[in-house]
Amino acid sequence: MQTTLDPQTSFEVSDKGFYGHFGGAFIPEMLYPNVEELRQNYLNIIADPAFQAEFWQLLEDYVGRPTPLFLAKRLSAHIGATIYLKREDLCHTGAHKINNTIGQILVAQRLGKKRIVAETGAGQHGVATATVCALMGLECIVYMGSIDMERQKPNVDRMRMLGATVVPATSGSQTLKDATNEAMRHWINNPVDTHYIIGSVVGPHPYPDMVARFQSVISQEVKKQLFAKTGSENPDYMVACVGGGSNAAGAFYHYLNEPSVRLVAAEAAGQGVSSGHSAATTALGKPGVLHGSRTILMQTDDGQVTEPYSISAGLDYPGIGPLHAHLFESGRGDFYAITDDEALQAGFQLSKLEGIIPALETAHALAALEKMNLNPSDVVVVCLSGRGDKDLSTYSKFL
Amino acid sequence: MTQSLTQPQTTETVDATANRITSLFAQKSERLLNVYFTAGYPNLNDTITILRGLQEAGVDLVEIGMPYSDPVADGETIQQSNDHALNNGMSLKTLFAQLAGCRTDAENPITVPILLMGYINPVLQFGVENFCQKCREVGVDGVILPDLPLDLFLDEYASTFRRYGILNVNLITPQTAEARIRFTDAESDGFIYMVSSASITGSVKGVSDTMKAYFERIQGMHLRNPRLIGFGINNHETFDTASQYANGAIVGSAFIRHLSENGTSAERIRAFVETIRS
Numbered sequence: 001m002q003t004t005l006d007p008q009t010s011f012e013v014s015d016k017g018f019y020g021h022f023g024g025a026f027i028p029e030m031l032y033p034n035v036e037e038l039r040q041n042y043l044n045i046i047a048d049p050a051f052q053a054e055f056w057q058l059l060e061d062y063v064g065r066p067t068p069l070f071l072a073k074r075l076s077a078h079i080g081a082t083i084y085l086k087r088e089d090l091c092h093t094g095a096h097k098i099n100n101t102i103g104q105i106l107v108a109q110r111l112g113k114k115r116i117v118a119e120t121g122a123g124q125h126g127v128a129t130a131t132v133c134a135l136m137g138l139e140c141i142v143y144m145g146s147i148d149m150e151r152q153k154p155n156v157d158r159m160r161m162l163g164a165t166v167v168p169a170t171s172g173s174q175t176l177k178d179a180t181n182e183a184m185r186h187w188i189n190n191p192v193d194t195h196y197i198i199g200s201v202v203g204p205h206p207y208p209d210m211v212a213r214f215q216s217v218i219s220q221e222v223k224k225q226l227f228a229k230t231g232s233e234n235p236d237y238m239v240a241c242v243g244g245g246s247n248a249a250g251a252f253y254h255y256l257n258e259p260s261v262r263l264v265a266a267e268a269a270g271q272g273v274s275s276g277h278s279a280a281t282t283a284l285g286k287p288g289v290l291h292g293s294r295t296i297l298m299q300t301d302d303g304q305v306t307e308p309y310s311i312s313a314g315l316d317y318p319g320i321g322p323l324h325a326h327l328f329e330s331g332r333g334d335f336y337a338i339t340d341d342e343a344l345q346a347g348f349q350l351s352k353l354e355g356i357i358p359a360l361e362t363a364h365a366l367a368a369l370e371k372m373n374l375n376p377s378d379v380v381v382v383c384l385s386g387r388g389d390k391d392l393s394t395y396s397k398f399l
Numbered sequence: 400m401t402q403s404l405t406q407p408q409t410t411e412t413v414d415a416t417a418n419r420i421t422s423l424f425a426q427k428s429e430r431l432l433n434v435y436f437t438a439g440y441p442n443l444n445d446t447i448t449i450l451r452g453l454q455e456a457g458v459d460l461v462e463i464g465m466p467y468s469d470p471v472a473d474g475e476t477i478q479q480s481n482d483h484a485l486n487n488g489m490s491l492k493t494l495f496a497q498l499a500g501c502r503t504d505a506e507n508p509i510t511v512p513i514l515l516m517g518y519i520n521p522v523l524q525f526g527v528e529n530f531c532q533k534c535r536e537v538g539v540d541g542v543i544l545p546d547l548p549l550d551l552f553l554d555e556y557a558s559t560f561r562r563y564g565i566l567n568v569n570l571i572t573p574q575t576a577e578a579r580i581r582f583t584d585a586e587s588d589g590f591i592y593m594v595s596s597a598s599i600t601g602s603v604k605g606v607s608d609t610m611k612a613y614f615e616r617i618q619g620m621h622l623r624n625p626r627l628i629g630f631g632i633n634n635h636e637t638f639d640t641a642s643q644y645a646n647g648a649i650v651g652s653a654f655i656r657h658l659s660e661n662g663t664s665a666e667r668i669r670a671f672v673e674t675i676r677s
Binding site: 024027032184185189190192289290 | 579
């Protein structure tokens with residue numbers, strides 16, 4: 001895997017796991033040995049040629065990489081710019097999530113772990129984790145908010161069919177935040193033989209960095225593919241949706257130090273930023289600590305974490321990864337808040353214009369295009385993070 | 400954005416040796432009982448009632464939980480008490496207001512050492528300097544912040560806590576490596592919180608042989624700090640066992656359950672403490 005970042009730049013994670021003011025490892029002592037074991041080993045494991053060979057082979061033969069970079073001509077004409085779609089929806093299991101779970105299952109194996117625990121929101125990360133556990137023959141336990149289990153039932157069934165145990169998280173808002181709490185508790189109770197596969201660029205260091213590295217295959221491929229199509233590796237804009245932000249981190253990774261490429265993040269505004277039913281973290285949040293890192297967080301004045309809302313279960317999270325908090329604070333990234341309605345409209349539009357039904361998460365990224373004041377000469381890459389099959393029951397209510 | 404995370408400096412210094420926790424351990428080294436309860440539970444204004452009940456029942460230290468929406472190191476019992484307390488309207492500001500004057504009450508002052516236990520985010524939002532200042536003002540002696548690891552505490556917050564004489568109690572677990580235990584012992588004041596097993600609170604049943612082996616191992620390290628064992632201490636037998644290997648023990652979930660079932664009267668609290676002690 002290429003790690004082309006200049007270690008001197010401010011977008012590289014520090015030794016202690018910080019991106020600017022954000023990151024770190026704010027964890028109970030009960031998790032310290034596990035996280036420390038991972039921190040001390042992950043870079044060496046990833047750099048090992050045997051690991052690299054197995055990782056790339058699986059990405060090619062099992063995941064189906066490289067995923068295409070598709071010139072969306074009808075969407076381009078509609079928006080008034082040249083728009084390419086990075087087709088992560090064509091990955092095995094239907095989203096980018098499997099890039100990371102393949103990487104982490106190989107790390108877990110090399111650490112001698114026997115059991116995998118994970119959290120999931122929309123179910124895509126849970127399915128990707130259950131898939132790689134089946135592939136490698138490891139026990140898999142996935143925590144999922146009980147509300148999410150209802151609204152993403154096909155993914156619950158898929159996980160069970162793949163042999164995973166899906167455990168409902170019934171505390172708090174019964175969504176992704178609580179599933180993450182429960183998965184962390186499970187890890188505290190099973191520290192020696194269990195690896196926790198976090199699905200986004202959140203959590204204590206080294207997770208944000210490790211997950212971003214595994215997802216960086218997205219921007220690495222885009223560079224090559226865009227060069228082949230346009231003669232330039234760099235688009236003017238790279239656009240992705242951000243819940244925790246793993247597809248965005250992967251899409252941005254090799255462009256972090258290319259200032260000519262604007263990094264655009266679409267957050268879920270839910271029913272509107274000021275409606276009280278929103279997950280637009282940068283608009284509503286402030287610095288705080290959740291799930292092991294200091295980041296931007298939706299919270300009350302007293303520091304209690306606010307329950308987020310989005311029509312898309314995968315974006316229904318009150319924080320963002322610390323890298324994204326740093327991109328926001330430093331001005332390197334542009335953050336847009338996209339409402340449920342805007343996302344739905346963008347989802348229907350892509351379906352009709354290009355014959356691609358996007359995940360509701362991805363539809364937020366597509367909706368940002370309408371707000372970006374693009375010029376016809378602009379080259380834009382949108383990370384099409386996942387496919388919308390799992391969201392059909394939600395889409396169908398608005399058909 | 401950084402301003403909310405960086406604390407202003409003050410020149411005030413406080414003699415940490417006058418701390419009630421330090422004084423307690425100087426006087427007593429065996430069978431100390433530390434009882435946890437969540438501020439604002441079962442009712443918003445129960446804090447002083449419970450604190451007084453525990454003092455009158457003769458507990459050695461009291462740990463007051465600052466309720467938090469996402470207490471990841473805690474089990475169902477404590478999480479539910481946290482949710483309940485937050486729904487009752489509990490906040491750090493309210494807790495400090497409730498504790499104000501409890502040390503100087505002419506009739507019946509609170510003299511038992513008080514620790515605040517909770518998660519770092521509400522403290523950050525309150526402001527670390529403000530928090531320490533308030534702790535000092537109302538007579539809080541120490542804190543337990545499980546998601547603020549010692550390393551980060553030393554890098555960013557230790558000087559502020561020390562300036563106000565507020566002790567930071569750190570945890571060790573059966574998985575903590577020897578070098579880290581030594582580091583924790585060197586950098587801690589007050590006592591070391593020994594988590595009895597790999598677990599969240601309220602989930603441990605009894606004291607197993609594995610736990611005893613861990614207790615013996617730590618006992619054999621002859622740490623400079625006293626040790627209290629927590630997690631899974633819920634009756635006389637477990638308290639007794641823990642006290643054989645450490646300076647005492649901490650009871651949390653069992654007391655929360657007792658409060659839920661029996662209320663907050665002084666005699667019911669005394670009855671609970673007596674069942675643990677004898």
